[in-house]
Amino acid sequence: MGRLEESIGGLKYNDQGLIPAIVVDAETKQVLMMAWMNAEALARTVRTGKTHFWSRSRGKLWLKGEASGHTQEVRGIYVDCDMDTLVVEVLQQVAACHEGYRSCFFRKLDANGVWQVVAEKVFDPDKVY
Amino acid sequence: MGRLEESIGGLKYNDQGLIPAIVVDAETKQVLMMAWMNAEALARTVRTGKTHFWSRSRGKLWLKGEASGHTQEVRGIYVDCDMDTLVVEVLQQVAACHEGYRSCFFRKLDANGVWQVVAEKVFDPDKVY
Numbered sequence: 146m147g148r149l150e151e152s153i154g155g156l157k158y159n160d161q162g163l164i165p166a167i168v169v170d171a172e173t174k175q176v177l178m179m180a181w182m183n184a185e186a187l188a189r190t191v192r193t194g195k196t197h198f199w200s201r202s203r204g205k206l207w208l209k210g211e212a213s214g215h216t217q218e219v220r221g222i223y224v225d226c227d228m229d230t231l232v233v234e235v236l237q238q239v240a241a242c243h244e245g246y247r248s249c250f251f252r253k254l255d256a257n258g259v260w261q262v263v264a265e266k267v268f269d270p271d272k273v274y
Numbered sequence: 275m276g277r278l279e280e281s282i283g284g285l286k287y288n289d290q291g292l293i294p295a296i297v298v299d300a301e302t303k304q305v306l307m308m309a310w311m312n313a314e315a316l317a318r319t320v321r322t323g324k325t326h327f328w329s330r331s332r333g334k335l336w337l338k339g340e341a342s343g344h345t346q347e348v349r350g351i352y353v354d355c356d357m358d359t360l361v362v363e364v365l366q367q368v369a370a371c372h373e374g375y376r377s378c379f380f381r382k383l384d385a386n387g388v389w390q391v392v393a394e395k396v397f398d399p400d401k402v403y
Contacts, residue, residue, distance in 0.1 A: 147387065148386055148387040148388050149386075149387025150387075151387075152383060152387050152388060152389055155389075165294060165308065167296050167305055167308065169305060173303070174302070174303035174304060175303060176296055176298060176305065176361050178354065179294065179296065179354065179359045191383070191387070221382055221383075222382065222383040223379040223380075223381060223382050223383075223392075224379065224381050224383075224389055225307065225308065225371075225378035225379050225381075226371050226372065226373045226375075226378045226380070227378070230308045230378075230379075232305050232379045242354075242355050243355065244355050246355075249354035249355045249356070249359075250352040250353065250354050250359075250361045251352075251355070252352060252353050252354075253350055253351065253352050254281060254320070254350075254351040254352075254353075257277055257278075258276065258277040258278025258279075258280075258281050258320070259277050259281060260281055260284075260353055263352075
C-alpha cells in the first residue's frame with residue numbers, strides 16, 4: 146500500500162464512509178463551500194488536482210464543475226487534529242455556488258435574527274445550468 | 275416565535291439534530307476548527323456572543339474554551355445555500371486547537387502523500403489542560 150493510500154485510509158470517516166471537506170479560496174482564504182468526500186473522492190482529488198466529492202443525494206461521485214465548468218484546482222489539503230475533517234485550498238473557476246454566488250455562504254444572520262443576503266451574484270445560474 | 279428562533283428552526287439539521295459549524299478567524303480568515311451545533315448551541319452562541327457546540331462524544335453542550343479559557347467571540351454567522359452548514363467568524367483567544375496549535379488544521383498532505391505538520395504550537399497543552 147502506498148503512502149497516499151495509507152494517509153487516506155488513516156482518516157476517520159463517518160458511518161457512511163464520508164468525511165467533510167471545507168473548500169477555501171487559496172488566494173482570499175474565503176470559505177467557498179462544504180461537501181463530503183469518501184476515500185475514492187479524495188484519491189481522485191489528489192490524483193487529478195481537481196476536487197471530487199460524494200453526492201449524498203445522488204449517491205455518486207462528482208467532479209465539482211462537471212456541469213458548470215466551475216472547477217476547483219487544488220492547492221493544498223489539510224487535516225484536523227481529530228483526522229475527521231479536511232480543508233482543501235483551491236483556485237476556483239468563476240464561483241463555487243450553484244446559485245450564482247462566489248461562496249455558498251452568502252447569507253449572514255443580522256442583528257434582528259434574520260438571514261440576509263450579503264453578497265452579489267457573479268453569474269446567472271439560468272444561463273449556466 | 276421570534277425571528278431568531280425561526281431562523282434557527284429553519285436550518286437543516288442531520289438525523290441527530292446537528293449542523294456543522296466551520297469556525298473562521300475574523301481577522302485572517304483562517305479556518306480554525308469545525309464542530310457541531312444543535313439548535314440550542316446555536317441559540318446560546320447568538321445570545322452570549324461566544325461559541326457553543328454539541329459534543330457528540332460527551333453528549334452535552336459545551337462552551338468553547340470552558341476548560342482552557344480559549345474562548346471565541348462571535349463576529350458573524352453565515353449559512354450556506356442548502357441551509358445545512360454554518361460559518362462562524364470569531365475573535366479567537368490564544369488558539370483553537372487543544373493540541374496547542376492556532377488552527378486544528380495544522381497538517382498538510384505533502385507531495386509524497388504524507389500528512390506533515392506545517393504549523394508551530396502557540397501554547398503547551400500540558401500547561402493548559
